[in-house]
Amino acid sequence: MELRFELKGLRLKETFSIAYGNYDKREALLIELSHQNCKGYGECVAIDYYQINLQRFVLKLKEIQTRIESHKIIHPKEFFKFLLSLHLHPFLLSALDCAYWDLFGKLENKSFIEFNQLPSENLIESSITISVGDIDTQIQKIENNSWNKFKVKCKGLNKADIEKLLELNQNIALDSNASFTDEDCIWLQENSDVQRFSYLEQPRPIDQYKVLNKNSFANWMADEDCQNLDSLDELIPYYKSINIKLMKSGGLTPALEMIKKARELNYKIMIGCMTESSVGISAGCALAGLVDYADLDGASLISNDYATGSCVENGKIMLSGKPGLGIELK
Known part of the structure; x- marks a missing residue:
């Protein structure tokens, strides 16, 4: 080799x-x-x-x-x-x-899917990320987009912005990248309207999640708080959902184990990504049949993708079907 x-x-x-x-x-x-x-x-x-x-x-x-x-x-x-x-x-x-x-x-x-006998039909759709910005610009990006699911990035909590997003009647998730305060989280999880967001991702900095209540109106999703298999038991009282990214978990092999255990613990599961080419996204797509949410827009956000394989077109996950992960360099 x-x-x-x-x-x-x-x-x-x-x-x-x-x-x-x-x-x-x-x-x-x-x-x-x-x-x-x-x-x-x-x-x-x-x-x-x-x-x-x-x-x-x-x-x-x-x-x-x-x-x-x-x-x-x-x-x-x-x-x-x-x-x-x-x-x-x-x-x-x-x-x-x-x-x-x-x-x-x-x-x-x-293919990886054949080896592991994974589901490959009727896959969930991926979200596309809307960057931090003023709310009117974010809304315009959502309304002009051909995707059906959106992850809206925010820096801190603006309650008026939350109301505007909910008025859109779109499939929207929030990702604060750990920028919410404890008070923000309490307000969100006690607000019944918040259950209309598909999930709220990583609200607090790492290990500062004790304010969260998984039985509240908010579908809290752990990202940086959920690094590996060992995280899952500790997070049960606080998070309903977890975001598995191959890079932080160590690859496809441990991700399969994480998904299995997360299912046993009744978590909702997302397969997520970083900014990646179709090399990384193809690997993530292979697990799409096992999860409840997908955020695999990494290659869709770059202008110089150097590979082909499985892909995401307007949110729809298109598996290559080729041997391995189906990855080829351009």
């Missing part, structure tokens, strides 16, 4: 504004694993509020390259155990895990 890796730049179609800051571009690390003329791809991106340094990932890959390349081809779930022994950051672990699933499927001529 051969390992290659390359830093890539992702350009956003327009400035992406969230509570953490404004972004016009993201840096990505593309992983390629190849064997017998088949190539598998995975990806991770530099997210500043996760303190991701891709240069450190490159140094780590150079350090472990020989160990990966000398490893025999085995089932991806067994290969993942080997990857765990390398003590990798979850973002880098995810890129390697996804690349290996893609490669293994291509070698075996079977």
Whole structure:
């Protein structure tokens, strides 16, 4: 097996504004694993509020390259155990895990969905993200959009804005990226109108969720608070829903385990994404049949997607059906 890796730049179609800051571009690390003329791809991106340094990932890959390349081809779930022994950051672990699933499927001529006997029909629709901005601009973007589901970013709580969004009679979720106060959360979860939002994502900074009540009117969804399998038990009294992103969970293999346990604990589940190319989005799309919500608009927000595979068109998830994750570079 051969390992290659390359830093890539992702350009956003327009400035992406969230509570953490404004972004016009993201840096990505593309992983390629190849064997017998088949190539598998995975990806991770530099997210500043996760303190991701891709240069450190490159140094780590150079350090472990020989160990990966000398490893025999085995089932991806067994290969993942080997990857765990390398003590990798979850973002880098995810890129390697996804690349290996893609490669293994291509070698075996079977898709990830076939291997894992996952549902692939009647998939839920993805939302598209509306950046932080004045409420009239946000509403105009919603009304002029061909998608049917929207995740509206906000920086702090403006009650008048909440009322305007609810008047639209659209499928809308709120994502404050941890910018709500305790008082904001109490007001929201005691307001019966708030149950008309499909969910309210990551209202408070990490580990400051004790004010939340899962039995309130608000469908609180954990994002940064839900990093891995170990998070799920602790969050039960506070969150109804969780956002599983492959990069923060460590890839497809652990995401499957998280989904299984989350179902047992009666969580609603979303498969989410960062700013990603179709490399990362194709991996996320493969899990769409297992979840209640999808937020897989990452590749739709960039202007220089360098890959093809599964995709999202106006919110509709279109699975490639090809072996592995169906990823090809342009």
